[in-house]
Amino acid sequence: MAQDFNNKVVVVTGGTSGIGLATAQAFAAAGAAVFITGRRQEALDAAVKAIGGRVTGVRGDMSQLADIDRLYDAVQQQHAQIDALFANAGGGSFAPLGAISEEHYQQTFDTNVKGVLFTVQKALPLLRDGASVVLTSSTAAITGTAAFSVYSATKAAVRSFARNWMLDLKDRKIRVNAVSPGPVETTGLVELAGPDAASQQGLLDFMAGQVPLGRVGQPDEIAKAVLFLASDQASFINGIELFVDGGMAQI
Template identity: 75%
Template sequence: MTDRFNNKVVVVTGGTSGIGLATAKAFAAEGASVFITGRRKDALEAAMKSIGGRVTGVQGDMANLADIDRLYDAVQKKHQQIDVIFANAGGGEFAPLGAITEEHYQRTFDTNVKGVLFTVQKALPLLRDGASIVLNASTTSVSGTPAFSVYSATKAAVRNFARNWILDLKDRHIRVNAVSPGVTETHGLNHLFGGGEQAEGTKTQLAALIPAGRVGQPEEIAKAVLFLASDDASFVNGIELFVDGGLVQI
């Protein structure tokens, strides 16, 4: 383990499970002071214990602008600036065209697009020049999925944020990149696939389509996020890094 993030201040939204939790652990293990968010107090407390090191949990929903303000208030109480943001909080559910409700649309766009936008925008006064922003997109940004059009559209928007924000932030030398996970073993994915044997069956079917022959692990996505956030990627800017076992490359 290296110390690439020793004494760095890192914000990971949606850091209580899955990719967010794995990434927060990885940052903490490399010396960062990590701030995570989560909507449920019990999950937040459990995640903090799991992460260890210098971790601070802030309960909140990143679709709520007041909660984002509370996050950055908590950061300012301990630090003068932020070095890395991983805008990870998000989610989705299946709804085929013809069955999409206004509530489904609003909830998905509020969480995945509005939340990411204002998580980054409200951090700007605290972000140091030369900081790194990583956005969590998805392979659905470039590939179609049945009954998943609203979620896919939100992730295409997130990917496009990276392309535009590198221009808005170029004078401050702040890099913005997107990581796009493929099928990844998380609680959220199992819930999306119906849980239990149904979820396992769906993952087995999908694994057969992936050139790597399996689904991904949250820790594998975390490694990609840390690369993009680190000085190892100092000339990497505006990209979409697919971490999907090769699925969308074929």
């Protein structure tokens, strides 16, 4: 049974590429009115065109509270409530212990932790009772990766948010779940290897070797999991971490 989001309002942060873009496309195809965010206007415009349907792009950096306010102001101009929120905006870069700068720490935590926290908190007045919130965590939260400790710590925090927020929001019957992708072929992943195409392919090949299915994931595969968690089909699923990783975190 396909998820039906007709007459539903959905917000997807970090919706201009990768998992966010694929998920926004899937929500729009399922009939939702979708709001996406992105930091660069050119990328935001391109994403809105690619998504089609009832989609609105709001430029903003989710680590900045004023930008989050502007997002929800844009939603309120068109709708009275939000049915589903996918707090997805995030990112990271390599830095081994001994070379971690204060800037690296602050940027990663501001984007992945502060941004997620206030994206959800500031949505509360608009979230309808019974709404669904999905957070993007990562298999990195429970597996060790050299030179990736700061990013991994932020994703562990995100997973903890889901476990605690479902209790804070239980009286409103708002479900909060986390999706934890494994390696997914996105611009954000391949750019960790730098600009060289051969190095990027080498990273993908290495990551594929860590996955029992023998390949990296595709953004639309994560999108399907997010739509499930956000849908009525997951009405009795709350506070979980859903791994979409080809089995990587299970071995």
